[in-house]
Amino acid sequence: MNTPRPLEIAVERHPNPTPADEIAARLTNPVFGRVFTDHMVTIRWTEGTGWHDAKVEARRPFQIDPACAVLHYAQEIFEGMKAYRGENGQISLFRPQENAKRFRNSAARMSMADLPEELFLRAVEALVDIDRAWVPGGDGSLYLRPFMFANESFLGVRAANEYIFCVIACPVGPYFKSGKSAVTVWVSDQYTRAAPGGTGAAKCGGNYAASLIAQTEASAHGCDQVVFLDAAQHRWIEELGGMNVFFVLDDGSLVTPPLSGTILPGITRASIIELARKEGLTVNEAPYSFDAWRDDAASGRVKETFACGTAAVVTAIGSVRHTDGEFSIGDGGEGEVTRRLRTLLTGIQRGKVADPAGWVWNVKS
């Protein structure tokens, strides 16, 4: 039997790439998600043909029909991952195979085309390679945004028969305003992010669209992020608008909400669980209620709380606001366990700490 040849990704370099001095200027304190590199990867899928027309090309706007399905029914998924520049100049990714797997799971939930993991990885690597000059050193990184959308021009409600997969990249610094050692969060008691049987575990744009009203409410209350509670009882803490959450208790153990199907299975979350256990800490994936959080913060049982995700890395939560008031966690700054886990994780990601689990993927040139 003949094995099908892997789809080749053609490379069409940007005719006028950004000069090195201009790249250097744009890499200085970039605002998250505002500065983009010169290239993008696109791969098309149509029913009957499958994946085809794979290329790295100059970043440019898409031309889509006004009836393009994604504009009407939000059939869209995405990923978030980062490329790091090590001290020796080596550029690496962190557990990209996990993003490739999660992308397939999201696609399955949204009835979209199945992108082979190896093609996802080659596409991401091709973009990082061609735009390697844009990978910041120091504490910065190149945020990669692989995504896929339904591109069929059709207003009937069914899974589309045409998709575009694309990868874009932007150099980033911290997600939250720099200088903050801890963020303030708003607990939404009115809006929920996901319900059982819904799309909470998929990384689809619609989940984020639905969360924006709560994020706007959070901003109006001077908060950086929203904490969502479960849809059925408005009692159990689920996750933040764009990150998972951990609680550090006074016996040194950690608690994080379980993967119940309504939260995103974060790759940072999974990594923190493994790292903490290797460090000898107990981690319980167990439901934890908002009432318990408030009471435990007051009694001192909860010492620290942190958010984690690709964009946020590991960020301490210092204060919590809700309809009936506000409370602080510990002294309102970054706690010791949070700092230790953040240092360990970022150390591995940036090649400064040994990587026994083989999480670091060196990008070939």
Ligand code: PLP
């Ligand atoms: N939860 C949500 C809703 C997110 O958007 C993210 C970010 O991707 C995460 C959790 C954390 O996931 P990861 O650690 O894979 O970036």
Ligand code: COI
């Ligand atoms: C990520 O961390 O990759 C996300 O998608 C979250 C968002 C806040 C940018």
